[in-house]
Amino acid sequence: GQNIDQPTEMTATEGAIVQINCTYQTSGFNGLFWYQQHAGEAPTFLSYNVLDGLEEKGRFSSFLSRSKGYSYLLLKELQMKDSASYLCAVYSSASKIIFGSGTRLSIRP
Amino acid sequence: EPEVTQTPSHQVTQMGQEVILRCVPISNHLYFYWYRQILGQKVEFLVSFYNNEISEKSEIFDDQFSVERPDGSNFTLKIRSTKLEDSAMYFCASRKGLEDRGSYNEQFFGPGTRLTVL
Numbered sequence: 001g002q003n004i005d006q007p008t009e010m011t012a013t014e015g016a017i018v019q020i021n022c023t024y025q026t027s028g029f030n031g032l033f034w035y036q037q038h039a040g041e042a043p044t045f046l047s048y049n050v051l052d053g054l055e056e057k058g059r060f061s062s063f064l065s066r067s068k069g070y071s072y073l074l075l076k077e078l079q080m081k082d083s084a085s086y087l088c089a090v091y092s093s094a095s096k097i098i099f100g101s102g103t104r105l106s107i108r109p
Numbered sequence: 110e111p112e113v114t115q116t117p118s119h120q121v122t123q124m125g126q127e128v129i130l131r132c133v134p135i136s137n138h139l140y141f142y143w144y145r146q147i148l149g150q151k152v153e154f155l156v157s158f159y160n161n162e163i164s165e166k167s168e169i170f171d172d173q174f175s176v177e178r179p180d181g182s183n184f185t186l187k188i189r190s191t192k193l194e195d196s197a198m199y200f201c202a203s204r205k206g207l208e209d210r211g212s213y214n215e216q217f218f219g220p221g222t223r224l225t226v227l
Binding site: 030031033037040041042043044045048050087089091093095096097098099100101102 | 140142150151152153154157159164165167198200214215216217218219220221
C-alpha cells in the first residue's frame with residue numbers, strides 16, 4: 001500500500017525553528033519532495049531528497065533516511081508568511097507523486 | 110521566469126455536463142501531469158503523460174476522464190458527465206526531463222482550475 005504520514009497541524013512562534021516530520025511506506029521510491037501550499041493556491045516546490053542526508057537551502061532544510069522511511073523539513077527564523085500547509089510527497093515511480101495530507105503550520109507573533 | 114498556466118481559473122458546470130480544463134506547460138518540458146485536490150483534502154495524482162501517451166494513471170482516472178495534447182503547447186483534461194464529487198481544484202504540472210540532472214525531477218505546478226459542479 002501507499003502511506004505517507006505527517007502531523008495535521010503545528011504551531012510555532014515567529015523567529016523560532018520548527019521541524020515537520022514525515023514517514024512513508026510506498027511501493028516504490030525515487031525521491032521525496034516537500035512543497036509549500038498557501039490556501040487556495042498551487043503547491044510550490046521547496047526541496048527534493050533522493051539520497052540520505054540533509055539538504056540545506058536558505059532558511060529551509062530537508063532530511064531523508066531511506067532505511068527508516070523518514071524525512072523532516074526544518075524551517076528556521078520563522079516569518080509570518082511561513083504560515084501555510086507543508087506537503088510531504090514521494091516520487092513512487094517515474095511518473096507519479098504521492099502526497100501526504102499536509103501539515104498546517106500556524107505562526108504566532 | 111517560465112510558468113505553467115491554466116484556464117479557466119474557475120469553471121462552474123451543471124451535473125452531467127462535460128468540461129475541458131486547459132493547461133499550457135512550460136515550453137521545453139516533456140512530462141505532464143494532472144492532479145486534483147478536493148477542498149480540505151490532499152493533492153491526488155490523476156494521470157501522467159509523456160511522448161503523446163499516458164504513462165501512468167490512478168484509480169480515480171476512469172473512463173470519465175481523458176487527456177490530450179492537441180497541439181505543441183496545450184495539455185487538456187476532459188471530464189465527461191460531471192458529478193457533484195468532481196468538484197475540486199485541478200492542478201496541471203510539468204517537468205523538464207532528464208537533461209538537467211540537478212533538478213530534473215522538480216514538477217512545476219500551474220495555479221489550478223477550481224471546478225464547481227452544481
